[in-house]
Amino acid sequence: MKASALSSLLHSPSIKLGLSTNSPISHSINIFPHLLFPSLSLINSPRTSVFSNPLNLPRKFHPSPSNFPIPMASSFNSEQARAPPAIPCPSPPLTKFKIGLCQLSVTADKERNIAHARKAIEETAKKGAQLVVLPEIWNSPYSNDSFPVYAEDIDAGASPSVSMLSEIARRLKITIVGGSIPERSGDRLYNTCCVLGSDGKVKAKHRKIHLFDIDIPGKITFMESKTLTAGETPTIVDTDVGRIGVGICYDIRFPELAMIYAARGAHLLCYPGAFNMTTGPLHWELLQRARAVDNQLYVATCSPARDAGAGYVAWGHSTLVGPFGEVLATTEHEEAIIIAEIDYSIMEMRRTNLPLVKQRRADLYQLVDKERLGLE
Numbered sequence: 115m116k117a118s119a120l121s122s123l124l125h126s127p128s129i130k131l132g133l134s135t136n137s138p139i140s141h142s143i144n145i146f147p148h149l150l151f152p153s154l155s156l157i158n159s160p161r162t163s164v165f166s167n168p169l170n171l172p173r174k175f176h177p178s179p180s181n182f183p184i185p186m187a188s189s190f191n192s193e194q195a196r197a198p199p200a201i202p203c204p205s206p207p208l209t210k211f212k213i214g215l216c217q218l219s220v221t222a223d224k225e226r227n228i229a230h231a232r233k234a235i236e237e238t239a240k241k242g243a244q245l246v247v248l249p250e251i252w253n254s255p256y257s258n259d260s261f262p263v264y265a266e267d268i269d270a271g272a273s274p275s276v277s278m279l280s281e282i283a284r285r286l287k288i289t290i291v292g293g294s295i296p297e298r299s300g301d302r303l304y305n306t307c308c309v310l311g312s313d314g315k316v317k318a319k320h321r322k323i324h325l326f327d328i329d330i331p332g333k334i335t336f337m338e339s340k341t342l343t344a345g346e347t348p349t350i351v352d353t354d355v356g357r358i359g360v361g362i363c364y365d366i367r368f369p370e371l372a373m374i375y376a377a378r379g380a381h382l383l384c385y386p387g388a389f390n391m392t393t394g395p396l397h398w399e400l401l402q403r404a405r406a407v408d409n410q411l412y413v414a415t416c417s418p419a420r421d422a423g424a425g426y427v428a429w430g431h432s433t434l435v436g437p438f439g440e441v442l443a444t445t446e447h448e449e450a451i452i453i454a455e456i457d458y459s460i461m462e463m464r465r466t467n468l469p470l471v472k473q474r475r476a477d478l479y480q481l482v483d484k485e486r487l488g489l490e
C-alpha cells in the first residue's frame with residue numbers, strides 16, 4: 115500500500131472509529147491491522163471457501179507484539195468494554211425474597227387457563243413469594259393456529275388475561291412477571307410478557323425479540339414468524355424485588371441480550387419459555403446456567419407443564435439459577451409451583467470473588483447497546 119493511500123485510509127472516519135478504544139462504537143466495526151498492512155499477513159494464506167472463512171481473513175495471521183502492540187493491564191479500560199459504560203447494579207429494594215415459578219398446565223379453554231393461573235398465583239403468594247413468574251403462552255395452546263384466536267389487545271385494555279394479573283398483583287401486593295400471551299396490536303401479533311408491579315400497574319411489556327423458527331427434520335419444525343412479529347426492544351424494569359431483564363424463551367439463546375441487561379444493572383433475568391422435547395433436554399438448563407454465570411446474576415425460567423398430547427410438547431423443568439451458575443431449584447415436567455430464595459448479597463459476593471467486570475479486555479472487544487446510544 116502506498117504511503118498516501120495508507121494515510122488517507124487512516125484518516126477516514128471509519129478507520130478512526132476502528133482504531134480508537136475510546137469511541138463508543140469503535141469495536142462494533144471490525145478493522146484489522148492485517149487488512150491495513152496486507153504484506154504483514156498474506157504470506158502463506160491460501161484462499162478457501164467463503165463458508166469456512168467468511169471474512170476472507172488470512173489464515174496464518176499470528177498476532178504478536180510486533181504487529182499488535184499488547185496494552186499494559188492498566189490500559190485495558192475495562193469500563194469501556196460496554197458502550198456506553200455499564201451501569202453499576204443499583205442497590206436492590208430488598209436483599210432477600212422468595213420467588214415462585216408457576217409451571218402451569220395449559221388447555222384449549224382460555225377461561226379455564228385464566229382461572230387456573232389466578233389460583234396458582236394465589237397459592238404461590240400464600241407460600242411467601244413476592245415475585246411470581248408464569249410460563250410462556252399460558253392462556254392459549256402454543257400453535258400458529260391458536261395465536262390469532264387467543265390474542266388480546268393489551269394496549270386497548272381489552273385483555274382479560276392481563277386484567278386478571280393486574281387485579282391479583284394489586285390485591286396481594288406482589289410483583290408478577292406474567293409469562294406471555296399472544297398480543298394483538300393493529301394487524302400484528304406478538305408473543306408478549308407483561309410485568310405487573312405490586313400496585314397492579316403494567317410496568318413493562320416485552321415482545322419476544324427473537325422469533326423461534328426451527329426446522330429439524332423428523333424432530334421438530336415450528337415457525338413463529340408465520341404468524342408473529344418480532345419485538346424491537348430489550349425490556350428491563352425496576353420492581354419491588356430488583357431490576358429485572360425480560361426475555362421470552364428463544365430470547366435466551368442470544369447472549370448479547372443478557373449482556374445488555376447485565377450492563378444496564380439487572381439483578382435478575384426472567385425468561386418465560388416453552389422449550390421442546392428435542393432441544394429441551396440438551397439446551398434448556400445449559401442456556402440458563404450460561405446466562406447466569408457469564409453475567410453473574412440470577413436467572414429464572416418458567417415453562418408450561420408438559421402435555422404429551424399437545425401439538426407442541428413443552429419440556430417443562432422451570433428453574434432458578436444463581437449467579438455462580440448453580441441450579442438453586444428446579445422441577446420435572448408436571449404441574450408444579452417452585453418456591454426458592456433469591457439473595458442478592460450472594461450475587462455481590464460472587465462479583466467480588468471473581469471480578470469479571472473489572473477484568474474485561476475493552477482493548478480487544480466491546481458490547482454496544484444501540485438503544486442506550488441512540489443508534490437505533
Ligand SMILES: NC(=O)CC(=O)C(=O)O
Nearest residue numbers: 326363364388389390393
Ligand atoms: N420455543 C422457543 O421459543 C425456543 C425453543 O424451544 C428453543 O430455542 O429450542
